[in-house]
Amino acid sequence: MKRLIPRVITTAVGVVLIVTALVVRPEAEATGGPLAVFDFIDRNFSVWFNILAVFAFILGGANLLRVHLLKVVRRQTDWAFSLVTLVSFVAVLVVGLAKLGGPAGLEGSVTHPEAWLTTVFDGLYEPLMSTLFALLAFFVASAAYRAFRLRSVESSVLLVAAFVVLLGRTPLGTWLSNLLPPGLAFLRIDTLSMWILAVPNVAGQRAVLIGIAVGVIALTVRLLAGRDQRSGGPA
Amino acid sequence: MSDPSRTGLAERLGRLDRRWLYLVLLVAVGVSVVLRPLFPDQPSVFVRPVFERIERLEPGQSVLVSLDYSPVSAPEIEPMAFAITRHVLLRGAHPVFVTLFPEGPAMYERLRVEVLERDFPELVAGRDWTMLGYKAGGRMVINAMRQEMAAMFAGDAEGRRLGDLPGLRGYRRLGDFPLVVSLSSGTPGLKEWILYGGDPSGVPVVGGCTGIGTPEYLAYFPSQLQGILGGLKGASEYEAALADRHPGAGFPRRAGRVMGPQTVAHVVILLFLVLGNVAYLRRPGRRQPEERP
């Protein structure tokens, strides 16, 4: 029983939603009858999932507090930094849940321009986020340096395609292309790089997407048919 | 076996600490952000037809320019709108603006203040250029304009009647225009102008789009779409062509200035690629794991 019930829940919910997606046409008016049930399911299950996900925050938040509190209490390495996490986490929770700084009481939006939460977002969150994002420029450079080598046929192809497109996006590429005689104009680097993106790249992306869809179908059928004796139950 | 000193260099390059790469990239981009260098640029095969089309306009002809973008993509598209508008006016032609985006009128306002009024103070709205405004409906708007401009627009955005607008005299439907320019960040935009405007009416369509969106439109080039400006690079190429052909005008090169640090970064990364491979090919024996601090 302990294993059977979760399996039944997964299968029932999954099958009902698939049938719903096959039957309901969102643009059409609900016509009552059997469709009313599917309409209800279509509108509500995703909301329920979201409620569940927010409810799970209790577990996530508890885990975050526990891990960092233990570090502080046990004076483990870097415990002082854990204190930074604890203080900032609790402070933001209080500021946000009590809607401090905005209109009186709990009225108005939590992201009101005058709310303290907005100040926290603009002053701390935003600069941290965009700097982390900017680190990517460096990581792109070092990944390119390491990976794009003439090691095998595959990595050479990767290198050449990347090289052509990179060069095609600079004035240098345009300048070099001008050295080509008119008869070889189709080899111009800017033309070539656009061609790579518009033709082989499209073919590759399409095949990847079609393959993924086949994988998703197989995963869904296996899990819903209960043919997937996963060690961890349905999940 | 090659010269030992060269092998030594190659070996050191191969085991180069990644932090040197970071430092070189940081300094190169940082310096170019401060100095804002302007690199010579030239129109590619995609941009040149757009430039030549507009260069061939007769004084007094009207061009339909559709501002199909929003503030989000303005950093890429707006320099194109500025450069093309300047070019059209420089040729003595008459731009007729429309927009299929609800944010389009705000984009036109920026264009009016920063280009029309600043660079062409002697020109007058309604007489030398026309803004018809925003209409919701995407491709349906284009369909209607193909039949009859008046069916969609009773007048311009400032309330002048269509019949009183000199820029639309003799332009009753889309097919009467010598050229349609769509500056587009998505849907509705360039694709709709090609499929519902250019293809059925035969009017030549050119356009500009974001860098990410470019490959999608290449399928229509060069027969259905006669030319396209792709992202900042396309805008920068156009600005360079404009400065080259009309050196006296002295317009600012907005995209060209941002392209400076971009180009520097690309060249640095290209250099890394070349150095990495030189080191790899010159190394004696098998590949060793690179040094990790």
Place this chain on the structure above:
Amino acid sequence: MSTSFEVWIAAALTLMVFSFLWRDNPFYKFAEHLFVGVSAGYWMVLGFWSTLWPNAVVKLVPEAARVTEPAAALPDRDPLVIIPLALGLLMLLRLWPRAAWLARWPTAFAVGTTLGYNLVRTVRSDFLAQIHATVAPGLVIRTPAGAIDWIATGNQGVIVAGTACCLAYFTYTRTARRARGGVARAGLLLLMVAFGASFAYAVMSRVSLLISRLQFLLGDWLGLA
């Protein structure tokens, strides 16, 4: 140089994060731990006020709507939100070992909804739509005037054949895979072209993020640019 307190804070945080490029260090650790605390709290607050409050609390107790909007019309009561709330409570039973097996139910519900919602959408937009896009233009492309556009025709041929080759690469059964050896290999090489090209193409947008960060540091903060 800027005189704004906020600009100085943002500049300090920016430098702390960039210091990770050198090595892990106390400044990065500070920024990292601050970021975790602030962002975790921020998302939980948003989750509470934008999902849990309107979709669960207000639907159970309509009067609660007046807490955030005193003038609001009271919505209908929807007692069925008890279901997700009950599932949520079951999840908390994980903390009590003897009832821990009940905590599997909410996970089972979550997995069921995921599979159910995604299958049909994937089949439509990733499977059928991609096949349609490949097949619909045919193999011969014409200009609007009716003449054959040889360049576009060639490109379309490459796309159709290339898609087929790449799909052949994903074959798992060994005998079938051997039979199409060369084709599958061509597919892999084509995938490598696609990956190399889109990597290089994305470099530009990643670099522009760095440029805007450096513009902030060198311009807004130091006043150099």
Place this chain on the structure above:
Amino acid sequence: MAWLAGVHWDLVVVLLLATAALLWGMRRARRHGPAPRRRIAGLEAMSEAVGRATEMGRPVMYVAGTQDLDDVQTVASLGILGAVGEMTARHGCELIMPTDRSLVLTAGREVLRESYASAGRSDDFVPDMVSYVSDDQFGFAARVDGVIARRRPAAIFLQGAFYAESLLLAEAGAQVGAMQVAGTAMSHQLPFLVAACDHVLIGEEFFAAEAYLTGDVDRLGSLRGQDLVKDVTIGVLLIGALMVTVADVSGWAQLAWVRDALLAFLEG
């Protein structure tokens, strides 16, 4: 029965045919044993990487993507996690799994508890091997990069749905010399992972990983069914494109009718 007209019959047909192919593959595998499979280097590398981590006395890190449990890739990733968990349990190797979603935290713990139990090492299971960081993609990446720099895992598995943070995680791993196996169906992140990781499971390979790793007969059988579906797809692509062309060029009315029917079917 007017509502029957609103049913997406083309999708029904596709789903029924695909399901039939998958069930056929499973039945065949049960009767005759699973068909021999081609090697997927990334999957062979996974157990090698766990062994290497054990020898070096350094942990294994598992990241199940950065999306919630409402993404199919996260569900697929939990299946791979189950197999990886059994490997680390058998080797007695430390496993760390930071998550950015609370639902993935609880589901990940359920999966690992089971795989440690089935490896006979229930006592080694510690709930805290799975931890929650932050729902923010970059807050999560900042933390994971820090953990990678400090704990220096010898093996890192990035399996699931990733966005821009993919390269932030993969480069941090490369810098400490970890052996990295990534797997994702996010086509726009594949180029970065291919560049930065030792092995990458591309798209469908990622969904096949669980079958390969567990060696389960039904799952391996369904791979055979997947191959059949792809063969039919390749046929539709080639024959369809050819037929559309012939219909356009020849102008035969009957063929034009077939072409329109096929395209209408594919349009959904």
